Amino acid sequence: MNKEVKILLRKGSVFILPIIAWICIVIVVDPFNYFNISNIVSEKAKEKSAQQINSLLYNTINFKNNPKNSIIIGDSRIRKLPTEKIKQLTGDDYYTMYSNAAKLNEIIDLFWISDSLWFSVNSINLENVIIGINFNLYNQYSYSNRVADVKKLLANKFIYIFSWSILETVYLALKNEFLGFQPKKKKNKKEFWDYTIETIAKNHYSKYKHPKETLLRLEEVRAHCKANNINLILLIVPHHKEFHNRLVKFELVDEEKKFKNDIKDIGRVIDFDFPNSITDCKSCFGDPIHTTDSIGEIIVDEIFSNSLIIGKEL
Amino acid sequence: MCWKVEYIVLIIASTLIDYFVAKKMADLKEKVKRKKWLLISLLSNLGILFGFKYFNFVNANIQALFDNFNIFYGVPAFDVLLPVGISFYTFQTLSYTIDVYNGKTPVQNHLGIFAVYVSFFPQLVAGPIERSRHLLPQFYVEHKFSYDRIKYGLQQMLWGFFKKVVIADRLAIVVDGVYNNLDDYSGISLLIATIFFAFQIYCDFSGYSDIAIGSARVMGFELIDNFKRPYFSKSISEFWRRWHISLSTWFRDYLYIPLGGNRVVKWRWYYNLFITFLVSGFWHGANWTFLVWGGLHGAYLIIAIVLIKPKEYILNILNLEGGFIHKLYQVTFTFVLVVFAWIFFRANNISDAFYVINNMFSDIGDYTNLGKMKINLRGLGIGINDILISIGLIAFMELYNLYERSGDVWIKLEQKPIWLRWGAYYILLFGILFLAPYSRVNNFIYFQF
Numbered sequence: 001m002n003k004e005v006k007i008l009l010r011k012g013s014v015f016i017l018p019i020i021a022w023i024c025i026v027i028v029v030d031p032f033n034y035f036n037i038s039n040i041v042s043e044k045a046k047e048k049s050a051q052q053i054n055s056l057l058y059n060t061i062n063f064k065n066n067p068k069n070s071i072i073i074g075d076s077r078i079r080k081l082p083t084e085k086i087k088q089l090t091g092d093d094y095y096t097m098y099s100n101a102a103k104l105n106e107i108i109d110l111f112w113i114s115d116s117l118w119f120s121v122n123s124i125n126l127e128n129v130i131i132g133i134n135f136n137l138y139n140q141y142s143y144s145n146r147v148a149d150v151k152k153l154l155a156n157k158f159i160y161i162f163s164w165s166i167l168e169t170v171y172l173a174l175k176n177e178f179l180g181f182q183p184k185k186k187k188n189k190k191e192f193w194d195y196t197i198e199t200i201a202k203n204h205y206s207k208y209k210h211p212k213e214t215l216l217r218l219e220e221v222r223a224h225c226k227a228n229n230i231n232l233i234l235l236i237v238p239h240h241k242e243f244h245n246r247l248v249k250f251e252l253v254d255e256e257k258k259f260k261n262d263i264k265d266i267g268r269v270i271d272f273d274f275p276n277s278i279t280d281c282k283s284c285f286g287d288p289i290h291t292t293d294s295i296g297e298i299i300v301d302e303i304f305s306n307s308l309i310i311g312k313e314l
Numbered sequence: 315m316c317w318k319v320e321y322i323v324l325i326i327a328s329t330l331i332d333y334f335v336a337k338k339m340a341d342l343k344e345k346v347k348r349k350k351w352l353l354i355s356l357l358s359n360l361g362i363l364f365g366f367k368y369f370n371f372v373n374a375n376i377q378a379l380f381d382n383f384n385i386f387y388g389v390p391a392f393d394v395l396l397p398v399g400i401s402f403y404t405f406q407t408l409s410y411t412i413d414v415y416n417g418k419t420p421v422q423n424h425l426g427i428f429a430v431y432v433s434f435f436p437q438l439v440a441g442p443i444e445r446s447r448h449l450l451p452q453f454y455v456e457h458k459f460s461y462d463r464i465k466y467g468l469q470q471m472l473w474g475f476f477k478k479v480v481i482a483d484r485l486a487i488v489v490d491g492v493y494n495n496l497d498d499y500s501g502i503s504l505l506i507a508t509i510f511f512a513f514q515i516y517c518d519f520s521g522y523s524d525i526a527i528g529s530a531r532v533m534g535f536e537l538i539d540n541f542k543r544p545y546f547s548k549s550i551s552e553f554w555r556r557w558h559i560s561l562s563t564w565f566r567d568y569l570y571i572p573l574g575g576n577r578v579v580k581w582r583w584y585y586n587l588f589i590t591f592l593v594s595g596f597w598h599g600a601n602w603t604f605l606v607w608g609g610l611h612g613a614y615l616i617i618a619i620v621l622i623k624p625k626e627y628i629l630n631i632l633n634l635e636g637g638f639i640h641k642l643y644q645v646t647f648t649f650v651l652v653v654f655a656w657i658f659f660r661a662n663n664i665s666d667a668f669y670v671i672n673n674m675f676s677d678i679g680d681y682t683n684l685g686k687m688k689i690n691l692r693g694l695g696i697g698i699n700d701i702l703i704s705i706g707l708i709a710f711m712e713l714y715n716l717y718e719r720s721g722d723v724w725i726k727l728e729q730k731p732i733w734l735r736w737g738a739y740y741i742l743l744f745g746i747l748f749l750a751p752y753s754r755v756n757n758f759i760y761f762q763f
Contacts, residue, residue, distance in 0.1 A: 002459055004459050004460060004461040005459055005461075007461045008461050008464060008465075015736070015739070018740065019743075140498075141498070162747035162748055163748070164748045164749065167748055203688065209498065
């Protein structure tokens with residue numbers, strides 16, 4: 001063999017070693033249980049790191065590995081709905097498919113992914129779907145496209161292995177496993193409350209456009225659910241009244257009415273976000289848009305025991 | 315990118331026509347007879363290009379004109395895809411025929427080698443547009459395996475991939491998001507998207523050129539340089555000596571000079587310049603936006619010529635000529651002019667371009683307000699951090715370009731210790747692997763031309 005060919009092969013082989021090493025590390029650490037073949041890193045370290053970096057990917061892969069016929073889809077607000085309590089009341093085993101700061105277009109994408117993942121295993125469609133939807137998500141500008149990334153990662157091992165969020169998560173999982181968990185910094189409730197009312201609400205409401213295309217996509221979800229006997233509930237979780245007042249300040253009251261009117265045609269809508277004993281009560285919320293666990297239990301109780309006391313059906 | 319395998323017939327047709335036309339011309343002594351054969355080549359090649367690229371545009375404009383006068387015009391649109399690389403290989407093969415006609419290049423007797431010249435895969439779809447004098451002789455040379463040459467080619471490909479996949483595709487998220495939904499954006503978003511487009515198209519196209527040149531080099535072929543740090547140009551004429559060099563020299567040699575170039579009366583010189591840039595704009599695409607873009611560059615050059623003497627006079631009085639401040643001003647001013655023209659290049663239509671121009675500075679007082687910027691960018695699915703990362707990548711790329719001014723970066727890197735060399739390779743390689751926005755893969759912009 002030509003001497004120069006030998007040099008190229010030798011140096012090329014050495015050059016790709018770090019790449020091979022990285023592939024091995026990802027397969028061994030496997031923070032999202034993508035390959036599901038290694039237990040070297042504890043499940044707790046994996047989950048904590050993966051949820052912190054990319055909850056959307058973790059929850060999707062987790063659902064893929066353990067699919068259920070009933071799901072709750074939404075952003076971080078629907079995490080407060082206790083699935084054990086739903087099981088006690090109905091016998092149905094629900095999976096919470098959520099992503100932090102999920103947008104409505106992503107929630108719809110998650111519906112389709114979940115349905116296809118369940119269908120691919122059981123050859124039938126989902127039975128029960130609860131979609132958490134609030135007015136602040138119902139905005140053309142409330143848009144993100146992370147589910148497209150998740151789809152690519154699920155479909156292509158190469159993209160998964162060389163994804164930035166996998167790099168971050170592998171590092172964090174190894175750190176958590178071998179150096180112990182770092183205690184989470186506690187947020188100052190008052191400061192975060194004020195930040196949510198001032199800045200987050202402004203981000204949500206200061207630029208608004210009716211989401212025509214998203215509504216069409218919701219109608220496709222409705223048609224699919226109807227055609228396949230999927231029990232669809234749209235749930236509007238409560239916000240504290242101070243957060244709602246910001247919506248009034250940005251002159252979006254009519255748009256909010258339109259939102260509730262629009263989604264009434266999509267499925268059974270259960271509304272908790274109107275002036276009531278929860279929205280008036282500051283201690284019922286961790287922050288202006290996230291209820292406490294006990295309020296989550298009340299909401300589940302009302303929906304699944306078919307006795308709406310605080311909430312109402314639209 | 316869409317394609318149809320049947321369109322291979324077009325490149326075969328162009329190849330065969332130019333091969334036989336050139337052979338015929340070589341056999342003829344009289345220029346008049348040679349000219350007839352040259353016309354056959356020009357008409358058939360440009361005819362194919364017109365049919366597939368420009369017919370629908372011209373047809374739609376005639377339709378609109380007739381509609382204005384309520385006259386029936388029933389010529390239907392031609393339902394075709396734009397064949398990949400047609401503008402590039404048409405110009406490449408035409409340059410050969412014209413050079414044979416002018417006696418500047420010998421006729422090629424080997425059909426297979428000529429076909430490889432027309433369809434040489436590294437540069438087939440988006441250039442550099444090679445000249446027969448430069449590329450054809452290389453097919454007759456034996457290319458021995460060379461470790462250094464292959465390494466150099468791979469290094470250039472690596473840098474090209476980095477510019478395309480990491481920088482251009484990341485900038486495209488903002489640019490496409492804004493320019494395809496203009497009604498939703500104003501002020502700073504429009505400005506950011508427009509500046510980002512200037513770097514997106516540079517990284518996209520020069521990235522492709524680097525990959526093409528690098529991959530050809532791996533096989534032992536040298537292609538011409540297509541870009542030389544264009545955004546450091548101190549004038550528009552310098553910009554065109556640094557941007558898409560293979561195309562601008564093509565237009566210089568086969569259109570501008572045959573029109574008379576600058577060896578004519580002044581008004582005719584201006585006319586030649588303007589026509590050359592107008593045609594160059596039209597070469598890019600069948601849309602009024604490209605015509606305006608080309609026309610703007612033509613106008614810039616004419617104005618620069620007209621203002622030469624007053625400018626010299628002012629610089630002499632202020633004693634600024636050649637100083638750093640003067641150079642900085644020249645580079646910045648040229649960049650602003652180029653970016654302004656890019657608005658027309660990127661906008662989907664003329665009214666969109668005017669929307670961008672009219673609204674770009676609508677909230678100039680809030681340009682430094684990050685909170686407002688965040689709200690303004692809502693709907694793109696990205697945050698301020700993504701913008702900052704993009705700016706950082708642009709800065710990195712321009713620092714590379716600055717470092718390149720004193721010589722080829724990779725050759726300079728050869729003198730450095732191994733940890734630094736390999737470190738640089740790994741930064742680029744892992745950058746490509748980890749920083750590329752895979753869910754938003756974009757074709758090369760110039761594939762559409």
